[in-house]
Structure formats: structure tokens, C-alpha cells
Amino acid sequence: MDFSNGRDFRLKYSIGYAIDPKYWDSAKKRVKNVAVVRNSNEINDLMRDLESETFDYVSDCDSKQIAFTRNDLKEHLKRFTNKSSEIIEEQEPTTFLEFIESHINRKEKELPVSKGRSISATVSTYKQTQNHLIQFEKESGYKLDFNTIDEEFYSEFLDYMNNKTYGKDDDKYYSINTIGKQIKNLIGFMNAALYAELHTNFKFKKFKVSKETTTAVFLTMDELITLYKTELDKTHYILARDVFLIGCEIGQRISDYHDLASQEIQINDGVNYIKIKQEKTGKEVLCRITPVIQQIMDDRYNGELPPKIAPQKLNDYIKKVAQKAKINRKIKTEQTIGGKKITKYTEKYKLIMSHTARRTFCTLKYKSGMDVHHIMELSGHTTTKEFLKYIRAPKDDIIAQITSTKEFESTSIPIE
Incomplete structure (x- = not known):
């Protein structure tokens, strides 16, 4: 000073x-x-x-x-x-891997940590990419540094990831989306190092982040009713079913609806709402307590919202519940794993997870003709493009939904 x-x-x-x-x-x-x-x-x-x-x-x-x-x-x-x-x-990192370590340490201090986690999800994926790169250097002998991140590296790293196995029996291969995430993080590391004036290598700008659309399902109203009426004999299955159904009714992310008991119930004009502060956006939303939510609360939780359930437990248990409900229609799935396109037919219950609740809410409301912006106000989506991509609405469905509205009809030239 x-x-x-x-x-x-x-x-x-x-x-x-x-x-x-x-x-x-x-x-x-x-x-x-x-x-x-x-x-x-x-x-x-x-x-x-x-x-x-x-x-x-x-x-x-x-x-x-x-x-x-x-x-x-x-x-x-x-x-x-x-x-x-x-x-x-403050020691300046001198190698690419040293920089990644310092970059992760910095982000660990800066990024907020979600409730129930020890580190942020972003930092977790950074560390996964870091480990893949360290293992790649050890196993391939390819020396990683700022000036060696080029087309040759890109080709060799993709080949390495496509052939890399993991799992208990070391028999699983990484999907194209997982590999794409590693490339995305790698590009982020190189951009941060470029901003810090640690290199002048722009070859990484040509790297492509591969991604494919995964199979995501939603439940029909008939399937929801069947799920609700299915007899269950295990309390943890009942809790999972109840929380999942409430998720289908309020359209929030799993991070916002798996711990409903901690949320406040607010009364507006004689109507009960669950007041939720969305963890991802910080936005406060009011989710109406529908008749089925109130019925669940009254029947099993003394008029209160159900207790907390861990997201992973909910994922596991809701599949079992859906299986008991015989939600087993075969769904065609396609996925690139280990560099190979794999097509198979999977029972629908196996594809149901905690996130299916939000997709079900959005899709059913959209198909009913509800205004997209009204749905977005409840679900937390910020753009129409993001929302339509989320529900995987075919182009024909989008046009049909728009042209069937009263607003569209009322602005068309009438005939006598």
C-alpha cells in the first residue's frame, strides 16, 4: 500500500x-x-x-x-x-493440470452448494473431468499441457473415453452425453486459462461438444390415477408415491419438492398454497394445494405435507411403485454408448424417475391447451424455447396447440 x-x-x-x-x-x-x-x-x-x-x-x-x-x-x-x-x-500454476486444480479450488469457494450436498454439482463435474484427464495422461502417455490441447489430443481423448469402462464389474461404457460433458468442461478450463493469459493456444476452439437427446417419459392422467390407487404395503413406497404425485401436481424440480415438510403453507383468499423458494433460481413460487395433495396430507400425514425423502431413494422406490402399478408399456430407447448406437425397448416404469414428475406436470398442462407462459410461471422455465424443448413437443403439436386457442380463432377473419 x-x-x-x-x-x-x-x-x-x-x-x-x-x-x-x-x-x-x-x-x-x-x-x-x-x-x-x-x-x-x-x-x-x-x-x-x-x-x-x-x-x-x-x-x-x-x-x-x-x-x-x-x-x-x-x-x-x-x-x-x-x-x-x-x-x-501466491504460486502461479505452471502446467495445465495444476491450473485445473487451482481453477476447481477457486470455483469451490465461489459457487453455492445445494442443500444436502458437500460441494456444488458444477464443481463435482469439474472434478470428474479432472480425474479423467489425469487417468488419460497416465494410461496413454500423452503429455497434457496448454500447447498440447489440439486436434490430436481431441481425437485421442475421445477414443479413450469411448473405450473406457466403469462399474462394479467394469463392464459399462460412457454415453455420448457424458463424454460431451467432459469436452465442455475441458473447453471451460482452457478458456479460463486463456483469460488468465497462461497460453495462446486457440486450437481447442474447434472442439465439438457431442450431445444426443435422451429418452424422457411423462405419465398420462390414466397412469397417474392408477399409480394413486395402487395398493402398497411398504411405508417407504407409500412415501415415495405420495411425494412423486405431489411433484406431478406442482411442477417443481426435485431439489424443491423432495423436502416438502420444510416448506411453508400460505393461504390466499381462502386457497392453500405451498410457498417454495426455488433452489436453482432463488425465485419464490406459490404451488396450489390441489384436492389430491390435500387428500394425501389428510389421509396419511395429519393434514401436513409428507416428510423428506432423499432424491436417490425417490428414484429407486418410484420405479418399484410404477412396476406394481403395471406401468410397463414398452418404450423405444436409443443411446450412443462406447461409440456404438444401441437401440432397445424398455418397460416404461424403468424410465420413471423423480424428474418425471415435473415433465408430467408441464406436458399434461401443455396438452390441455393451457397457455405456455402460465405453465412457465409455475414450472420456473425462463424461455418458451427452453420449455418446448423440455417437453419434447413435436412441431405438429406446437402448431396444433397454438391454432386451437380462442385467441387464434378470435383474430381470424370471420365469415357469415
């Missing part, structure tokens, strides 16, 4: 950190916000605090007409910071 108080008073005070000069903004007198300086915010906050304390100290001395020396001010700042003589240097 460089402080001046008149022509004859100047103090240069070391705050205990050392960085490469290229990461210093001389105009703002602050550390640049770059990935390689993991504690830039900490350093800048300390500098602001020291500047404020310095001005307060000088103003206090002036108001009391107390003379002070450079050493007096220096000792005051030492007491303020409880500073030791140790200098802490």
Missing part, C-alpha cells in the same frame, strides 16, 4: 502478499480478478480495509492535533492487521 499525506509524508506498507506484476491493475491499485490469483478478493478486501483504517487514523490524529511519524502509522497498521513478518506468495 502506498500512502501520501502532504509533500513530506509518504509510507509504503507491505500487506504480506506477493503477486506477478502482470496481475496488478495500476490504475485501480488492485489485484486483477483472474483465476490464477485464487485469493484476489481476499487481498483487495484487505487493501480496502487498510486504506480506510489509515485515513481514519490520520483524521483522528489531525482532529486531536497529535503529531505522528511514519513509524507510528506503520505500528498502528501492524496492530490493526495483527500482521506477522511472514510473506505469503
